Amino acid sequence: MINSKQPLILVSNDDGINAKGIAALVEVAKQFGQVLVVAPEQGQSGMSHAITSAVPIRVRLVKEEANATWYAVSGTPADCIKMAMNQLVPRKPDIVLSGINHGSNASVAVIYSGTIGAAVEGTLCGIPSVGFSLLNHSANADFTASKELIYPIVEKVLSEGLPHFSLLNVNIPDIPFEKVKGYSYCRVTKGKWSEEFEKRTDPQGRTYFWLTGFFQNDEPTATDTDEWALANGYVSIVPLQVDWTSTSLLDTMKKSWSLEKSRV
Amino acid sequence: MINSKQPLILVSNDDGINAKGIAALVEVAKQFGQVLVVAPEQGQSGMSHAITSAVPIRVRLVKEEANATWYAVSGTPADCIKMAMNQLVPRKPDIVLSGINHGSNASVAVIYSGTIGAAVEGTLCGIPSVGFSLLNHSANADFTASKELIYPIVEKVLSEGLPHFSLLNVNIPDIPFEKVKGYSYCRVTKGKWSEEFEKRTDPQGRTYFWLTGFFQNDEPTATDTDEWALANGYVSIVPLQVDWTSTSLLDTMKKSWSLEKSRV
Numbered sequence: 001m002i003n004s005k006q007p008l009i010l011v012s013n014d015d016g017i018n019a020k021g022i023a024a025l026v027e028v029a030k031q032f033g034q035v036l037v038v039a040p041e042q043g044q045s046g047m048s049h050a051i052t053s054a055v056p057i058r059v060r061l062v063k064e065e066a067n068a069t070w071y072a073v074s075g076t077p078a079d080c081i082k083m084a085m086n087q088l089v090p091r092k093p094d095i096v097l098s099g100i101n102h103g104s105n106a107s108v109a110v111i112y113s114g115t116i117g118a119a120v121e122g123t124l125c126g127i128p129s130v131g132f133s134l135l136n137h138s139a140n141a142d143f144t145a146s147k148e149l150i151y152p153i154v155e156k157v158l159s160e161g162l163p164h165f166s167l168l169n170v171n172i173p174d175i176p177f178e179k180v181k182g183y184s185y186c187r188v189t190k191g192k193w194s195e196e197f198e199k200r201t202d203p204q205g206r207t208y209f210w211l212t213g214f215f216q217n218d219e220p221t222a223t224d225t226d227e228w229a230l231a232n233g234y235v236s237i238v239p240l241q242v243d244w245t246s247t248s249l250l251d252t253m254k255k256s257w258s259l260e261k262s263r264v
Numbered sequence: 265m266i267n268s269k270q271p272l273i274l275v276s277n278d279d280g281i282n283a284k285g286i287a288a289l290v291e292v293a294k295q296f297g298q299v300l301v302v303a304p305e306q307g308q309s310g311m312s313h314a315i316t317s318a319v320p321i322r323v324r325l326v327k328e329e330a331n332a333t334w335y336a337v338s339g340t341p342a343d344c345i346k347m348a349m350n351q352l353v354p355r356k357p358d359i360v361l362s363g364i365n366h367g368s369n370a371s372v373a374v375i376y377s378g379t380i381g382a383a384v385e386g387t388l389c390g391i392p393s394v395g396f397s398l399l400n401h402s403a404n405a406d407f408t409a410s411k412e413l414i415y416p417i418v419e420k421v422l423s424e425g426l427p428h429f430s431l432l433n434v435n436i437p438d439i440p441f442e443k444v445k446g447y448s449y450c451r452v453t454k455g456k457w458s459e460e461f462e463k464r465t466d467p468q469g470r471t472y473f474w475l476t477g478f479f480q481n482d483e484p485t486a487t488d489t490d491e492w493a494l495a496n497g498y499v500s501i502v503p504l505q506v507d508w509t510s511t512s513l514l515d516t517m518k519k520s521w522s523l524e525k526s527r528v
Contacts, residue, residue: 049312056472086461111313124456152523166513182525185517187509192388197350208320239513245451249430249503253449259416261446
């Protein structure tokens with residue numbers, strides 16, 4: 001796969017530079033070209049597209065391999081991509097890969113996900129970007145099948161690109177390779193997280209809360225969603241856009257809203 | 265404006281419970297009903313839709329007024345809305361208002377904005393939600409005109425609601441009320457932030473970076489964008505959707521992609 005003029009592949013994640021998932025992703029990426037890893041020093045799950053401006057950011061060269069250089073950044077996934085683009089890349093990367101996340105980023109998890117935050121930042125930089133997640137939260141999750149399932153996606157996006165302002169959110173069911181039925185192109189499942197705090201009392205008698213909860217699928221019978229695909233043994237590939245304008249509501253507003261500036 | 269059965273208005277922000285902007289927003293909200301303020305203890309600018317799961321969260325009752333109760337939360341704007349909905353609301357709020365942010369959230373700032381993070385979380389809870397921002401970063405910014413300009417928008421959304429999975433991003437130019445030309449319904453400007461780190465050396469001789477940079481408008485001549493509206497004296501109202509599926513790319517993929525599962 002490697003051409004004489006090797007592609008440059010920027011890799012990040014939100015579970016941190018030491019996560020098993022990013023090691024698996026780098027293994028795949030190395031088959032396609034030169035890899036630059038820029039990932040958070042520590043876990044940054046649920047950091048969405050957060051950026052760090054209140055405190056300074058540090059960068060640490062972790063290791064240099066023949067075809068991969070690893071940096072750790074004391075910030076968020078989006079910070080990592082910004083830092084890479086501004087300080088670390090020798091040229092514009094050909095692709096940004098984020099993950100492999102330990103745990104699902106299907107449905108509205110995409111909004112909270114630091115894995116997707118990194119991929120969205122890559123997209124804003126004009127680079128084809130893909131976020132990958134395995135439906136297994138364990139630190140010791142098995143990424144063997146994931147590596148094989150990711151390969152054709154990286155190959156496709158690297159050779160053909162993606163439309164401007166678009167990215168892919170890929171989720172992988174936690175089942176053996178043989179049982180995976182294939183790839184499903186689908187949309188974001190509508191849903192939300194419910195009952196989200198566990199109330200406790202500390203040794204000083206003061207109340208505190210742990211974020212918890214469960215996913216509530218608002219459309220469990222729809223068959224064109226990522227949740228359906230995953231529950232039925234498919235790798236879900238959801239194309240996302242970073243332009244959040246609601247064109248339908250904009251049309252309605254232009255036609256029928258008539259707000260007037262007036263003194264209250 | 266206040267009916268016998270008063271609306272319940274949930275207010276949050278990302279500049280923190282003590283910011284001048286949220287006080288201005290609460291002043292407006294009180295004219296429409298009972299107000300519940302649940303805002304971060306500290307500034308959370310640039311926190312996007314981040315949520316806090318690695319550390320516990322605490323809640324502090326700040327003050328109780330005749331028609332407003334104020335709570336501070338040791339977390340992000342999205343945490344505040346989750347905490348409000350799960351622990352603090354007497355019933356489902358009729359509207360979520362976030363802001364008034366000190367500084368612009370136009371164009372792609374919407375992706376990084378904690379102000380919008382709170383409004384998106386309100387939207388996920390099925391509540392009509394609006395984020396407000398004034399184009400002035402100063403802690404002591406003047407919100408006099410903003411209060412008047414916000415009023416008709418709150419009135420409209422409170423009485424008519426918004427389509428499911430939609431919210432509004434409102435930005436206000438930093439000019440006197442008399443000079444504001446009116447309201448403009450517009451789309452997110454395509455652009456990005458560039459040259460984003462300032463490199464420094466600490467007293468121990470080690471390198472660190474401050475996030476900085478400037479906004480680069482990719483379509484400065486387009487007249488239907490929020491950046492254009494603001495530069496020309498209008499309050500920009502951008503309808504956003506929280507379903508990020510790219511339907512156009514999904515169509516393309518379904519028609520012409522044919523990824524095959526295969527051993528590498």
